[in-house]
Amino acid sequence: MTPNDLPEIFRDHNPLEDKMLQVIDNEGNIISGELMPQLDDNTIIDAYQKMLYERTADEMAISFQRQGRMYTYTPNLGQEAIHIAAGMNIRKEDWLVPAFREMGTLLAKGVTMKEMFLFYNGNEHGSSFQNAHHVLPIAISIGTQLQHATGIGYSVKYRKKDETVFTFIGDGGTSEGDFSEALNFAGVWQVPVIFTVQNNQYAISVPVKAQTNSVNLAVKSVAFGIPGIKVDGNDFFAMYLAYQTASEYARSGRGAVLIEALTYRLGAHTTSDDPTKYRKKEEEELWGLTDPLVRLKRYMERSGIWQIDEETLKDTYRQEIEQQFLDAEKSKTYPLDDVFAYMYTDMPDELRRQKAEYEQFLSWKETRE
Amino acid sequence: MTPNDLPEIFRDHNPLEDKMLQVIDNEGNIISGELMPQLDDNTIIDAYQKMLYERTADEMAISFQRQGRMYTYTPNLGQEAIHIAAGMNIRKEDWLVPAFREMGTLLAKGVTMKEMFLFYNGNEHGSSFQNAHHVLPIAISIGTQLQHATGIGYSVKYRKKDETVFTFIGDGGTSEGDFSEALNFAGVWQVPVIFTVQNNQYAISVPVKAQTNSVNLAVKSVAFGIPGIKVDGNDFFAMYLAYQTASEYARSGRGAVLIEALTYRLGAHTTSDDPTKYRKKEEEELWGLTDPLVRLKRYMERSGIWQIDEETLKDTYRQEIEQQFLDAEKSKTYPLDDVFAYMYTDMPDELRRQKAEYEQFLSWKETRE
């Protein structure tokens, strides 16, 4: 990797100097006009709508969970700019290897809210992503997914496909050995993988400064010989530019890229978590000022392209999302078969035997009732 | 870690610029006089003698193995400057957490050749290091030992002891997730651990350029926010200076350090390995020119402090080493008890039962013979 191969924005935002790529400020003012990606008004409006959709879906999911109609849920609140920017740059043929907090990108790939609800309702069919192409299930064992992404990268390169791999991890996840191994392999293999670290400042209760002593997370790329960049993750345009550039870089065969997206988890870690135990109201308020939706909205207002009747739109979204939730609730069947059927492509006799044994118990139970 | 806290030699040899700390060249000429550590002639002679001892012991071990008097052995040939420099800087109270290729440092801590021979002869008592203080057994599961070192670092700091931890790994080992986790914890905890990567160019048959795409291995320190330095590992003075500086740094409470010692494995990976399968004679010859013993000897000759009758000395060493080998061979007893006795501090009945069962078999066998 000679500096010349490196896209300009990577050179200009060297993580060793702790620089951060930013296009608009919290007020929606353009900071660096030359960096503003070329997007027409409709695309920007579309982006905002998608962010709003993700936020609405999150709010509703939290409320369904509170109503006891769903199990533990991991909200995406505050991280929507990252997800939608990635979603707008990921192509059908590209791969998405998610962690568990990038709903907007999953939706962009064709995953449905019904599937999301099914999953958080405790049904594996919510992970089969029927209409989504090249999307792996949500990864819970932190760090492991990056290695899958690197492997897909190898496979793409080996088969000479024009496919890029988008994969995600949190700030906490960068401490796992699997993170380093995945990036190291990607560096050696020079594969088209875009690694995004969503640095939302916390791993459950543990602040990022307790995760590592490195100046930032993008700088970890140095250890693996791949380019890294720190980006304002609450700035939709900055994230868009980062993904655009990274995609070009990856597609040109130059290899993998690490993007640190600086953001903030506005909500709880999961619906079982209570952030007041470990963080201050003032901190939340301060970060609240960087809310990616607010910033993009302000930008649109300032530049006169704001044409959204937000409340009406949200209502439409709510209805649509509710419908998907109801569909998921309705399809809430879980036959005994489902426990056994997918463990192997050809079910071993042993599993048949175990299932039959359970069925005998069920018959006995019936006769007793 | 502000640059001001950093020792000068770290600042002057920034691994990001791929600089390497060197004091003498292959001919034994001083390259940078101001870096030459203040060592009196006797100390230098002593260093050479220790390197010679390690080399002699290695040669003999290989030959014992060839005679079928010992099992697989991992030679240290070519890496002696690192081991002896570390050994001269490690104090009694300091900890040594070895990998498996730093015999000279083990000996400096009081491990005996008899113990080394016992170990490679297949007896665990060779790892009990009776007269050595604060030395862990040889670590075979690569990478894991660095985490033990970091933990010891925490314990030293917690108990406010003036103890430094020296730990080692190979170039290949830097790819293991455990390496990154250990250094990351050490960075966060700011513990007195000196991590040495002995970059001997190969992990068995795999060259270091296939291990990672990073510009060098010292630069990986950036990912963990600790200082790193690349040192000519075949230059005794450079290694001495590096350990002196790193020890001061660690002892002053400023935390951990990563040293990449650039060297070359002159021999085979182990006595079962045949390097001609994967590397060229020319390459070996080229690196042979950097042999740390030759370089130090040339330096001593040039500066007029050469006073060693090498052959006589080697003969003395040979006799002494042979005696230790014979002692190890003699003590080659392995009672059945040893299999069970050390698994737990209080042996469970289950192990007693298993042992008794075997003893019953032995009695039966005796009656049959």
Added chain:
Amino acid sequence: MSAMTMVKAINSALDIKLKEDKNIVIYGEDVGVEGGVFRVTEGLQKKYGAERVFDTPLAESAIVGTALGMAVSGLRPIVELQFEGFTFPAFNQILSNVARMQNRSRGRYGAPLVIRFPYGGGVNALEHHSDSPEALFAHIPGLKVVIPSTPHDAKGMMIAAIESNDPVIFMEPKRIYRAIKQEVSDEKFTIPLGKARVVQEGSDVTVVAFGAMIRECQKAIVMAEESGISVELIDLRSIYPIDRETIRNSVRKTGRMIVVAEAHQSFSVGSELIAIANEEAFLYLEAPPKRVMGYDTVVPLAQGEKYYIISPDRIFYEIEKSVHF
């Protein structure tokens, strides 16, 4: 005495030992400020300071690996792994080093440390949060593997685990973390590791279980008693070493054994107990010892878990079958 949940009882054990022994430190993910996702370490950082009770980066291998380093250098670390499903990044450190340091160094360095984590199903959780991997740890020589089934046992076993000079895997049945309240002494007491407990004596059939399954077995026993079957219930408590003597005595008496556990049945505690019943009581067996356990499948997500988890009527069904064999 206070009414304690298991969470509180373990917290009390940790508290007592932290106060007593300065060499004890507790760490892991979210155990400090947050007090653990299940609040087992709640209040301990405040009481003993962030040098002794603290959060780490998110890396299980290093959590365990550094604990071994601390243990060989004089500390007695207690580490929390957040869920059983996240013990596996640390599996290599546990198997290759924690379990072996004592033997490898011929007693020169030991590993007096405790690795504790919640395990087991029945809580409608995401994947990796409902597993019962005790057999994987029990097959590793050099470890002690224990599981309490009551608040009282949890406290006494935790104190014993901390005081053990051998590494202890302490598995906490999360399903009954707060489901059972029991009067537990506020003082220090220990329950020796390696000994099973006869929960209730009986003559027709022996039921062996542990952790959250004890409660389910007790419900089944009520049903059995109604059918006139006398059940002896054994709480294994220690998975390794396993208490052969208690098993032997009971199975020789009843001639029948049923093992109830949540884990996948193949290569499990159930297999081991059946082997032991054969080795210790072959001539006394009147019916084939039976394992009533989870399938060799991933534990289903919440909607399907009802098929996987062992219910009291299922246990009763097997008791009846065994008695009428």
Added chain:
Amino acid sequence: MSAMTMVKAINSALDIKLKEDKNIVIYGEDVGVEGGVFRVTEGLQKKYGAERVFDTPLAESAIVGTALGMAVSGLRPIVELQFEGFTFPAFNQILSNVARMQNRSRGRYGAPLVIRFPYGGGVNALEHHSDSPEALFAHIPGLKVVIPSTPHDAKGMMIAAIESNDPVIFMEPKRIYRAIKQEVSDEKFTIPLGKARVVQEGSDVTVVAFGAMIRECQKAIVMAEESGISVELIDLRSIYPIDRETIRNSVRKTGRMIVVAEAHQSFSVGSELIAIANEEAFLYLEAPPKRVMGYDTVVPLAQGEKYYIISPDRIFYEIEKSVHF
């Protein structure tokens, strides 16, 4: 037909499949230029190029984790882990992802890959080079775990493993890598996974073994025959799924079973087979089924290994005891 060692037979299987299917890649530590530390992949890089047969950085978790990524995207990777003792850094990827991707995605993504490694003792090796961890893998749902005992089986089972759409753990008994030569077909053939092999029929006692222990059992059987004892020898071949039918038929016939294996005996294949014998043949048992296995200790280094490893006379001793029970 050629006279082949097990090393050569596996090499031949890999060669045939590499030639046949462009989606197959082979990688791991030292498998490329070097051809593996045991030379199992010798010559394959030269023949098929460094894109298909290659060395990786030293990181087992990533070796397996990337293989799963390749497998879900259309390749069929075969990875080598250098020794059984170095499979554990990859244990999390194997248990949490490789074994579960198919189930987790409800069949959308599978994991057609092979993880192969040498295992077992008897070669005077350093620590971590003499272990037999088959039970740890066999307890993980979603995996197939197989072990050949002859060159012929090694080839046929390897081809079957590569062609399986499920992930296969392929364990190679290093002690007999080169100790046995056998005439093996040069052509492609498969041996179905999951089926045991009756090595020799007999009527007095069933001996179940696998891998390097088959040869030791055969030596013991010679001794038994001299004593007039007729032994049925079963080579398990597949540890999971286990072939209940073959076990059932044999134990019902002989009424006696001895399991011979190198691994630690608790929570082992031995435990599982005894459980199966009880479940399948309880009323036929004339003596307690017996495991003749390694201790619950670390495998001793070379000087002490003689105590640990199972010798033919030890097997004969147990056969005799069983028959005279």
